[in-house]
Amino acid sequence: MSVSWVMMSVALLVLFLKSAKDYEKVIKKSLKTFDEVVEAYYTTGNYSIFIKVMTHTIAELHSVLATKIQLIDEIQSTETLISMQNPILRDIKP
DSSP, rough: OOOOOOOOEEEEEEEEESSSGGGGHHHHHHHOOOTTTTEEESSTOOOSEEEEEEEEHHHHHHHHHHHTGOOOOTTTEEEEEESSSOOOOOOOOO
16 A cells, blocks of 8 residues: 655744734735635734645745745734644544
């Protein structure tokens, strides 16, 4: 039996917006157009938006950050966490 592995780089990003009113603009006009952004959450607390980004390589992840996400004017700053492993992945029980 042959097993084919697909390596992916997964990053979780915290986005700090310049203004909370920019939330919908950032989601609709920017983040939704990036195929690499696979999830987005509007959060409470210190952070504005929390996103999950998936790419094939770290170099591609760097490119997405530098040429797409960090160029969005409404984003003040970002924090990036690179996932090393996903030991728990499950759906909620009914």
